[in-house]
Amino acid sequence: MAKLTEAQRQQRAAARARREALEAEERDRRDTERREMWQREGMYLSWEEYQAGEPCRGCGEPMRDDLGDWPPLLRLTEEEKREYEVAEERFRERHSDCKSSRWSISGSRVTHCFGCCPPPPMGPQQIKKLSELFASWPSAEERKKDQDAWKLTLTCDHVVRYTQHRENSYVSTSVVDCPECPGRRGVVHSERIGPAYxxxxxxxxxxxxxxxxxxxxxxxxxxxxxxxxxxxxxxxxxxxxxxxxxxxxxxxxx
Ligand SMILES: [Zn+2]
Ligand SMILES: [Zn+2]
Ligand SMILES: [Zn+2]
The missing domain is CATH 1.20.5 (Single alpha-helices involved in coiled-coils or other helix-helix interfaces)
Structure with missing residues (x-):
C-alpha cells in the first residue's frame, strides 16, 4: 500500500476527531436522557429508603450486601471463586445487552450497571464533606488568575471559548454547551489561547x-x-x- 501523504494523514486524523466527537455527543445525550428518565420514573432512592435497605430500582438487587469487598482475584479461595463466578453469571444474565461498566458500593459485593441502575443517594456525611470542599475553594475571582482560555471547534462547526485551570494540558471535557445550537455538542478540536483574564x-x-x-x-x-x-x-x-x-x-x- 502506498504511503499516506501528509495531507491524507491530516485528513484522516480530522475525520477520526470528528467521529469521536460525535460519539461523545451521542453518549452524553443518552446519559442525560437516562438521568431524566430515572428522575421522571422516581427511580432514585432517597437516603431514608437506602438506609432502610430498599433494593435497586434498576435491577432489583440489594443496593449493598455488606459482605465486604472482593479480595484480589488471585487470592480468592476455591469457595470464593465459585461465589464470584455465580455473581458474574448473574450479572451477565441481567445485563446481557447493556455494554455499560459497573459500580458497587464500597464494602459490598453486589454489582450494579451504569446503564440500568441509578446511583445511590448521598448521605449526610458525604454532603457535609462536599460542602466543606466547596467552602475551601478559592473564590471565583481568585481562581481567574490560574485560568487559561481555549478555543474549541464543535461538531456543529461553531467555535466557542472555554476556560479551565492552567495545569490541564488538554481540554478535560468532550462535550460542551453551544450557545448557538440547542443541546450539547462534541469537541472536535481544541487549541489553547493563553491566560483567560x-x-x-x-x-x-x-x-x-x-x-x-x-x-x-x-x-x-x-x-x-x-x-x-x-x-x-x-x-x-x-x-x-x-x-x-x-x-x-x-x-x-x-
Ligand atoms: Zn442495580
Ligand atoms: Zn444493565
Ligand atoms: Zn453550535
Missing part, C-alpha cells in the same frame, strides 16, 4: 465586585431609612392625635 481584567473585576457590594449596601441603607421615615411619620400623626385629645376642655362655667 489579563491582570487588568482581574483588577477591573475586583473593582466591579466592590462597586456591586457597595451598591447593595446603599440600597439596603436607603430602604431602612424609608422604613424609619414611615415609622416616624406614623408616630408624628399619633402624637398629633393625642395632643388633640389633650386640648384643654372649655370651662363650662364661663
Amino acid at each position: 489579563s491582570d487588568e481584567a482581574i483588577l477591573a473585576d475586583r473593582g466591579a465586585a466592590d462597586r456591586e457590594r457597595l451598591a447593595k449596601e446603599l440600597a439596603a441603607a436607603k430602604a431602612k431609612l424609608q422604613r424609619q421615615q414611615k415609622n416616624a411619620a406614623a408616630t408624628q400623626r399619633r402624637i398629633e392625635e393625642i395632643e388633640k385629645q389633650l386640648k384643654p376642655v372649655p370651662d363650662a362655667s364661663e
Whole structure:
C-alpha cells in the first residue's frame, strides 16, 4: 500500500476527531436522557429508603450486601471463586445487552450497571464533606488568575471559548454547551489561547465586585431609612392625635 501523504494523514486524523466527537455527543445525550428518565420514573432512592435497605430500582438487587469487598482475584479461595463466578453469571444474565461498566458500593459485593441502575443517594456525611470542599475553594475571582482560555471547534462547526485551570494540558471535557445550537455538542478540536483574564481584567473585576457590594449596601441603607421615615411619620400623626385629645376642655362655667 502506498504511503499516506501528509495531507491524507491530516485528513484522516480530522475525520477520526470528528467521529469521536460525535460519539461523545451521542453518549452524553443518552446519559442525560437516562438521568431524566430515572428522575421522571422516581427511580432514585432517597437516603431514608437506602438506609432502610430498599433494593435497586434498576435491577432489583440489594443496593449493598455488606459482605465486604472482593479480595484480589488471585487470592480468592476455591469457595470464593465459585461465589464470584455465580455473581458474574448473574450479572451477565441481567445485563446481557447493556455494554455499560459497573459500580458497587464500597464494602459490598453486589454489582450494579451504569446503564440500568441509578446511583445511590448521598448521605449526610458525604454532603457535609462536599460542602466543606466547596467552602475551601478559592473564590471565583481568585481562581481567574490560574485560568487559561481555549478555543474549541464543535461538531456543529461553531467555535466557542472555554476556560479551565492552567495545569490541564488538554481540554478535560468532550462535550460542551453551544450557545448557538440547542443541546450539547462534541469537541472536535481544541487549541489553547493563553491566560483567560489579563491582570487588568482581574483588577477591573475586583473593582466591579466592590462597586456591586457597595451598591447593595446603599440600597439596603436607603430602604431602612424609608422604613424609619414611615415609622416616624406614623408616630408624628399619633402624637398629633393625642395632643388633640389633650386640648384643654372649655370651662363650662364661663
Ligand atoms: Zn442495580
Ligand atoms: Zn444493565
Ligand atoms: Zn453550535
